[in-house]
Amino acid sequence: MKKNMTIKELSKMLGVSPSTISKALNDSYEISEETKAKVQEAARLYNYKPNKLAVNLKSGKTSTIGVVLPSIKNFFLSRVLRGIENVIANTEYNIIISITNESYDKEVNSMQTLSNGLVDAIIVAVSEETQIKQNFSHIKEANNQVPVLMFDRIVDDIDCDKVLIDDYESIYNVVKQLTALDKKKIVLASTISNLSVAKLRIKGYVESVEKTHLPVLIEGSEEEIEAKALHLMKSEEVDAFVAIDEEATLACFRAGKKQQLLDDGTLSLVGYARRRIAEHLTPSLTTIDQHGKRVGSTSADLLLERLKKPGKKSESVVINATVQKRSTTQ
Amino acid sequence: MKKNMTIKELSKMLGVSPSTISKALNDSYEISEETKAKVQEAARLYNYKPNKLAVNLKSGKTSTIGVVLPSIKNFFLSRVLRGIENVIANTEYNIIISITNESYDKEVNSMQTLSNGLVDAIIVAVSEETQIKQNFSHIKEANNQVPVLMFDRIVDDIDCDKVLIDDYESIYNVVKQLTALDKKKIVLASTISNLSVAKLRIKGYVESVEKTHLPVLIEGSEEEIEAKALHLMKSEEVDAFVAIDEEATLACFRAGKKQQLLDDGTLSLVGYARRRIAEHLTPSLTTIDQHGKRVGSTSADLLLERLKKPGKKSESVVINATVQKRSTTQ
DNA sequence: TTGAAAGCGTTACCAG
DNA sequence: CTGGTAACGCTTTCAA
Numbered sequence: 001m002k003k004n005m006t007i008k009e010l011s012k013m014l015g016v017s018p019s020t021i022s023k024a025l026n027d028s029y030e031i032s033e034e035t036k037a038k039v040q041e042a043a044r045l046y047n048y049k050p051n052k053l054a055v056n057l058k059s060g061k062t063s064t065i066g067v068v069l070p071s072i073k074n075f076f077l078s079r080v081l082r083g084i085e086n087v088i089a090n091t092e093y094n095i096i097i098s099i100t101n102e103s104y105d106k107e108v109n110s111m112q113t114l115s116n117g118l119v120d121a122i123i124v125a126v127s128e129e130t131q132i133k134q135n136f137s138h139i140k141e142a143n144n145q146v147p148v149l150m151f152d153r154i155v156d157d158i159d160c161d162k163v164l165i166d167d168y169e170s171i172y173n174v175v176k177q178l179t180a181l182d183k184k185k186i187v188l189a190s191t192i193s194n195l196s197v198a199k200l201r202i203k204g205y206v207e208s209v210e211k212t213h214l215p216v217l218i219e220g221s222e223e224e225i226e227a228k229a230l231h232l233m234k235s236e237e238v239d240a241f242v243a244i245d246e247e248a249t250l251a252c253f254r255a256g257k258k259q260q261l262l263d264d265g266t267l268s269l270v271g272y273a274r275r276r277i278a279e280h281l282t283p284s285l286t287t288i289d290q291h292g293k294r295v296g297s298t299s300a301d302l303l304l305e306r307l308k309k310p311g312k313k314s315e316s317v318v319i320n321a322t323v324q325k326r327s328t329t330q
Numbered sequence: 331m332k333k334n335m336t337i338k339e340l341s342k343m344l345g346v347s348p349s350t351i352s353k354a355l356n357d358s359y360e361i362s363e364e365t366k367a368k369v370q371e372a373a374r375l376y377n378y379k380p381n382k383l384a385v386n387l388k389s390g391k392t393s394t395i396g397v398v399l400p401s402i403k404n405f406f407l408s409r410v411l412r413g414i415e416n417v418i419a420n421t422e423y424n425i426i427i428s429i430t431n432e433s434y435d436k437e438v439n440s441m442q443t444l445s446n447g448l449v450d451a452i453i454v455a456v457s458e459e460t461q462i463k464q465n466f467s468h469i470k471e472a473n474n475q476v477p478v479l480m481f482d483r484i485v486d487d488i489d490c491d492k493v494l495i496d497d498y499e500s501i502y503n504v505v506k507q508l509t510a511l512d513k514k515k516i517v518l519a520s521t522i523s524n525l526s527v528a529k530l531r532i533k534g535y536v537e538s539v540e541k542t543h544l545p546v547l548i549e550g551s552e553e554e555i556e557a558k559a560l561h562l563m564k565s566e567e568v569d570a571f572v573a574i575d576e577e578a579t580l581a582c583f584r585a586g587k588k589q590q591l592l593d594d595g596t597l598s599l600v601g602y603a604r605r606r607i608a609e610h611l612t613p614s615l616t617t618i619d620q621h622g623k624r625v626g627s628t629s630a631d632l633l634l635e636r637l638k639k640p641g642k643k644s645e646s647v648v649i650n651a652t653v654q655k656r657s658t659t660q
Numbered sequence: 661t662t663g664a665a666a667g668c669g670t671t672a673c674c675a676g
Numbered sequence: 677c678t679g680g681t682a683a684c685g686c687t688t689t690c691a692a
Contacts, residue, residue, distance in 0.1 A: 049471075057387055338670095349680075365678085
């Protein structure tokens with residue numbers, strides 16, 4: 001690991017001043033073609049690479065956007081990331097990603113590290129632990145240093161751009177559709193009840209279902225959901241499940257399979273799940289599509305605008321989820 | 331977006347020198363408790379945050395490790411990432427991730443940006459396009475600036491630490507096991523034939539199967555694989571598929587379902603796929619587990635060692651893949 | 661056309 | 677215990 005070549009060293013080797021080197025490398029009009037050639041040749045030869053740290057410090061710009069995500073195995077979040085990347089790829093900006101694994105401490109650390117000079121702006125979905133703690137000062141602080149955009153897991157009282165999904169409405173309507181299919185008892189399952197988006201989805205379910213019957217919620221870990229769902233299926237006349245995350249969805253699916261209620265359509269199931277899984281299940285699964293890629297591209301667009309117009313008023317964009325009908329809803 | 335507070339500004343407001351501020355903030359023994367208190371109080375009040383760029387430039391250290399991945403939807407790669415994170419989380423280091431989306435240009439860009447001051451070391455799996463191009467000078471150059479560790483998709487003639495999987499042997503043995511199950515015609519399917527790891531797997535297949543019959547390879551996109559598999563199933567007496575990536579695996583699965591050869595066990599299928607999918611399919615899928623998390627943690631361990639002992643000789647560690655037997659192999 | 665000097669924000673050394 | 681100065685590697689006036 002040889003030490004990196006610097007402008008200073010080059011300048012000594014070539015017997016010209018550092019400023020000349022800098023200008024020559026940046027192809028400045030002030031420098032003669034002759035010296036330019038000489039310098040660029042030497043730079044190649046000695047494998048000179050400008051130190052980004054120094055350049056960024058000097059310019060006060062990093063041309064980098066930070067993306068802080070709670071998890072990478074969450075299919076929705078990785079779709080969002082794709083959307084962000086697609087947009088940013090066509091700009092001068094680079095992306096660096098930081099994963100918090102749903103941990104508050106990691107999130108605080110990431111937001112601080114990134115906002116203190118490493119990036120020009122941040123896109124973030126807050127972690128589960130943060131939403132439990134309800135402590136968002138690190139987001140606010142970061143937002144004072146660089147523009148922050150929040151998506152999906154929003155914090156209302158932070159003044160920044162936001163991209164969210166109509167969680168309340170989408171579940172409200174799903175339940176309405178199930179009711180229209182003459183489903184008499186609709187259960188909601190969730191392993192993510194701590195999240196703001198879950199609360200909205202649950203609210204949508206409760207307010208939609210209570211016209212028909214009392215709400216029934218099953219919550220907990222994936223295994224707990226499976227057990228509870230199984231128990232319900234055995235003891236009561238439930239005929240539909242709405243599951244608001246992939247784990248809950250698969251737990252309900254397994255329970256339905258075990259009770260042999262799914263294959264003949266006795267039981268309906270609508271859930272959140274990646275297409276790849278939904279399509280390959282037997283029977284294939286009706287899902288709610290959150291259009292993660294669109295959430296991502298919208299977020300990136302919004303942030304780029306803000307970077308152009310720092311004074312701009314904060315904006316909130318809502319993306320509508322849609323139902324992908326497959327075989328688990330007849 | 332108010333301008334960030336700096337040591338200089340603080341020093342003016344408090345009427346003490348910048349060096350005193352710096353020392354006070356770093357809790358130096360040279361500073362009286364009194365001034366320390368005063369300075370730290372003011373820092374909190376004015377929301378002072380040290381500029382990372384300046385700190386890193388000064389110290390010549392970033393305490394950050396860069397991870398360059400070709401894709402995030404690849405389940406193996408995201409497992410590896412988890413493994414890396416688990417190890418790094420317990421150290422002084424942070425992680426920043428850069429996704430190349432299998433693009434050579436993005437990879438070159440990422441490696442350069444990261445290696446020129448932004449990180450202390452890099453973990454990388456090269457992109458598909460890079461392996462097609464066979465141009466690795468950007469990896470070599472980065473390796474001259476900071477320690478680079480390659481995993482999975484290795485380049486032989488680069489002198490750096492490596493973590494790889496026994497791709498040849500694992501497929502060789504899978505085919506042998508299928509032969510032992512009295513499978514008479516075993517087909518290999520791949521959508522990733524450009525990758526070095528694919529070449530090894532294919533070699534393992536070819537050299538294992540050719541004792542029994544001529545190798546049959548189907549390659550191309552996921553859709554092409556499905557069509558070709560379907561065609562083979564209709565026209566010939568094939569009784570087993572080995573699929574060396576998740577797309578190919580699911581393509582073969584769908585073909586097998588369509589021909590109704592899977593449910594009764596007429597056809598065997600072994601493939602690479604995430605557990606979550608493999609378990610929920612009907613019939614459940616026998617898979618090859620590459621132990622991504624272990625690959626990740628081993629990589630991180632190795633890199634941390636190197637960071638401690640820069641002079642250390644390069645090391646290559648092989649992780650053994652294992653077969654997860656489920657219902658598609660009787 | 662070239663170079664000296666200042667400065668980005670921080671820390672470390674050495675005086676005082 | 678405190679402060680001035682230099683330095684990290686770079687760019688950008690401004691002067692020569």
